[in-house]
Amino acid sequence: MLDWLRFALGAVLMLGGLFVLLSGVLGLFRFRFSLSRIHAGALIDTIGILLMLGGLIVALGFTLTSLKLLVVIAFLWCTSPVASHLIGKLEVTVTEKPERSMAVENPEAVAQVKEEG
Amino acid sequence: MARIRDEHDGSRWSRLQRWLSEGDDPLDRDLIEAVDAPTPLPDAVPPVQPLKLWKVREEARRSHRIEKADRFLRILYVLSAVLVCAGIIGVLWLTTERLPSFGGVENPANNEVPAHYIEKGMEETGAVNIVAGMILDYRAxxxxxxxxxxxxxxxxVIILMRIRSGDPADRLAEDAGDGRYEPGEDSVLQVMAALIVPLVLVFGVYIVLNGHLSPGGGFSGGAVMGAALILYLNAYGSAKAGRFFTFRTFRTVSLVALSFYALSKAYSFFTGANELPSVITAGTPGRIFSAGLIPYLNIAVGLVVCCTMYALYTLFRKGDL
Structure with missing residues (x-):
């Protein structure tokens, strides 16, 4: 009974992860501007990975393998947002007219980012 | 005399000479003149040509023919693409059909060589990791x-991409311009790199040093170490990375590692082939100092791979190490 419950919980988590991955891939291909695409891609790398690997951990039980999966989650949660941040910064730096693809609330900040490169 | 000079000035040889000495291309001069010259205003509107009906018909017929040919070619292209793809799929399918089944006992790959590797590999090379024993001992x-x-x-890549001027001022300018089109000195990236780079570097060293005990080895570990160095370079810029890795480092490390590999393996091949007593022994399998030369060869390969990865990245990034 407990095993079944655990498996069901893991399956639900993995299904949720699949949904996130699917919507992320859809966003990657359907969004028009780079910043929106970064949003979709970052979704896959963070919450999608967390749900998928978390589902695996729950379904398999706590072993050395699941500890390694936890390390994988921690590594991706550390590095993927930084990568998204860098791509976003590069996008702001090189886009000639950022107002056309994103809502610019603070033009001085954009100018500063462009200045610093 | 003047006539002779005029002739000389007009000759090809003199034009070539002038072009070489002054860098003044007559073609360029014409272009510049054409650009500089003000465009003359049209004096009068050109008279309207009377419409010739047969010409219009001819034109329409020709464009219709072109359209037809275009459509035909497009259909032909799609058809031939589908046919070629289907043919390739069929050939590959038939080939896979006749391949021996995966993991079958009677497969031609299962001859005495892998059997020997699996049975005697650990005993002869001292490496728990059979792959390491194969690639660094049997097939070193x-x-x-x-x-x-x-x-x-x-x-x-160095021959093709290295652009290093001898002038120190130029070098300073190059270093200042390095990474102009990248987000440099990013504090988020720097904090994360300070956390990640040591971990990744230690992980790569672990893969290299444990190459004869667990999956891994020089190639994979060297790639991991090179990735850590590249991450450091991206986070902190080439001025800081240049403190521990220069062109001289690349040269020295590659030379020492490759010659160590060649010389030590030459010794081991020589003694092994002539059945001479050798100082290299397999040792106790499972120990960190075992498996004869394999750990040291792994280190050499790892260093070469690491340096090459880093060098390729920096050469493509700014044309220098």
Whole structure:
């Protein structure tokens, strides 16, 4: 009974992860501007990975393998947002007219980012 | 005299000479003049040509023919693409049909050579990791070639991409301009790199040093170490990375590692082939100091791979190490 419950919980988590991955891939291909695409891609790398690997951990039980999966989650949660941040910064730096693809609330900040490169 | 000079000025040889000495291309001059000259205003509107009906018809017929040919070609293209794809799929399918089944006992790959590797490998080489025993002991010659291929690739990229001027002022300007189109000195990236780079570097060293005990080895570990160095370079810029890795480092490390590999393996091949007593012994399998030369060869290969990865990245990034 407990095993079944655990498996069901893991399956639900993995299904949720699949949904996130699917919507992320859809966003990657359907969004028009780079910043929106970064949003979709970052979704896959963070919450999608967390749900998928978390589902695996729950379904398999706590072993050395699941500890390694936890390390994988921690590594991706550390590095993927930084990568998204860098791509976003590069996008702001090189886009000639950022107002056309994103809502610019603070033009001085954009100018500063462009200045610093 | 003047006539002769005029003739000389007009001759090809003199034009070539002038072009070489002044860098003044007559073609360029014409272009510049054409651009500089003000466009003359049209004096009068050109008279309207009377419409010739037969010409219009001819034109329409021709465009219709072109359209038809275009459509025909497009259909032909799609058809031939589908046919070629289907043909390739069919050939591959038939081939896979006749391949021996995966993991079958009677497969031609299962001859006495892998059997010997699996049965005697640990005993003869002292490496728990059979793959390491294979690539760095039985087939060490092949791995030496692979490391040299990496080195030669790096040398070729250096020949093609290295643009280093001798002038110190130019060098300073180059270093200042390095990474102009990248987000440099990013504090988020720097904090994360300070956390990640040591971990990744230690992980790569672990993969290299445990190559004869667990999956891994020089190639994979060297790639991990090179990735850590590249991450450091991206986070902190080439001025800081240049403190521990310069062109001289690349040269020295590659040379020492490759010659150590070649010389030690030459010794081991010589003694092994002539059945001479050798100082290299297999040792106790499972110990960190065991498996004869394999750990040291792994270190050599790892260093070459790491240096090559880093060198390729920096050469493509700014044309220098």
């Amino acid at each position: 010659f092949d791995t030496l070639g692979e490391s040299n291929v990496l080195f030669v690739a790096a040398c070729t």
